[in-house]
Amino acid sequence: MRDADRLATEIIPGLITAAAVDMGTTDLTRSTALLQTKVLR
Secondary structure, three states, rough: HHHHHHHHHHHHHHHHHHHHHHHHHHHHHHHHHHHHHHHHO
C-alpha cells in the first residue's frame, strides 16, 4: 500500500505539474509568436 500512497502523493502531482508547465510554455510561445506577427504587420 505504501507504493500506492507514494504514487498518489508524489508521482501523480508531479505529472500534473509537468503537464501544466508544458501547456503553459506552449501557450506562451504561441502568444509571443502571435504578438510578433501582429507587430510586424
